[in-house]
Amino acid sequence: MPVKSLDDLKKIKEQALAKRAIRNASARAHITVAMGTCGIAAGARDTMKAILDAIEKDDIAGVLVTQTGCIGLCEFEPIVDVQIGDAKVTYGKVTPERARAIVAEHVGGGKPIKEWMIVR
Amino acid sequence: MLRELALHILDIAENSLNAGATLVTIEVIEDARADRLTLRVADNGRGMDAELARRVADPFTTTRTTRRVGLGLPFLKQAAEQCNGSLAIDSAQGVGTTITATFQYSHIDRMPLGDLSGTILSLAVGYPQADFVFRREIGDKRLEIDTRPIKAELGSVALSEPSVIKFLKEMLE
Numbered sequence: 001m002p003v004k005s006l007d008d009l010k011k012i013k014e015q016a017l018a019k020r021a022i023r024n025a026s027a028r029a030h031i032t033v034a035m036g037t038c039g040i041a042a043g044a045r046d047t048m049k050a051i052l053d054a055i056e057k058d059d060i061a062g063v064l065v066t067q068t069g070c071i072g073l074c075e076f077e078p079i080v081d082v083q084i085g086d087a088k089v090t091y092g093k094v095t096p097e098r099a100r101a102i103v104a105e106h107v108g109g110g111k112p113i114k115e116w117m118i119v120r
Numbered sequence: 121m122l123r124e125l126a127l128h129i130l131d132i133a134e135n136s137l138n139a140g141a142t143l144v145t146i147e148v149i150e151d152a153r154a155d156r157l158t159l160r161v162a163d164n165g166r167g168m169d170a171e172l173a174r175r176v177a178d179p180f181t182t183t184r185t186t187r188r189v190g191l192g193l194p195f196l197k198q199a200a201e202q203c204n205g206s207l208a209i210d211s212a213q214g215v216g217t218t219i220t221a222t223f224q225y226s227h228i229d230r231m232p233l234g235d236l237s238g239t240i241l242s243l244a245v246g247y248p249q250a251d252f253v254f255r256r257e258i259g260d261k262r263l264e265i266d267t268r269p270i271k272a273e274l275g276s277v278a279l280s281e282p283s284v285i286k287f288l289k290e291m292l293e
Contacts, residue, residue: 009273009274009284012277012287016281035134037122037131041121045242052241052245052285055280056283058282064278065280066247067134069134
């Protein structure tokens with residue numbers, strides 16, 4: 001990797017740390033995308049990409065996005081969990097379009113989208 | 121079932137991470153002169169004993185506990201063999217696993233590589249506890265991306281921060 005990129009990273013890091021200082025840490029959201037074979041076959045990678053795109057475009061800092069394996073609800077894949085504080089919501093059949101809406105409205109705006117939740 | 125080789129790579133890497141890997145090396149070597157495409161995913165996970173390594177390309181073998189059928193590797197094996205290639209599994213308990221799939225590069229039935237950068241981005245951000253080395257060779261051209269120096273530079277700043285996502289996407293382009 002070119003040295004220039006690591007210099008770029010230094011700036012990115014300083015800006016991210018400055019933003020973090022003015023943010024409320026308790027509102028930190030954690031998004032989990034299920035990425036078992038079933039999820040991948042249903043399009044979970046593109047769902048993940050849409051989530052990252054939306055975070056970047058809407059400039060939503062402080063969101064942790066991770067992946068996990070099959071959670072046994074393969075018929076609802078792609079599955080995405082959103083946890084903010086103690087409240088966890090599981091969404092099913094999350095297309096890239098739905099993913100973008102979930103990031104904007106739930107993660108960004110604090111309003112979960114009821115009609116896409118999986119009710120167990 | 122998985123229509124891109126990049127999705128198969130993601131699927132194999134998921135197995136690596138489920139096996140506790142902390143470093144996953146992904147190589148994609150396009151050698152048009154030798155008419156060969158090689159994909160390799162090497163990890164330092166817990167590895168498999170000889171018996172499991174032998175059975176792992178069988179659809180009725182899976183590590184998942186939620187279902188008893190695993191279709192990732194069997195489909196990749198079939199895809200490789202249909203294109204005059206093969207699937208090799210090299211694994212040692214406590215050391216790690218290396219999966220190598222080869223294809224005749226120009227074979228009419230060879231699956232497209234697909235969105236490799238999407239696969240690498242997804243893995244690098246999605247598994248902050250692990251590191252990834254991505255090596256791509258196209259003829260004489262080489263690209264290598266290693267998440268270790270990136271994370272060392274970022275310190276406590278996560279890869280899922282907006283400006284870092286942008287940086288990673290540009291680097292993978």
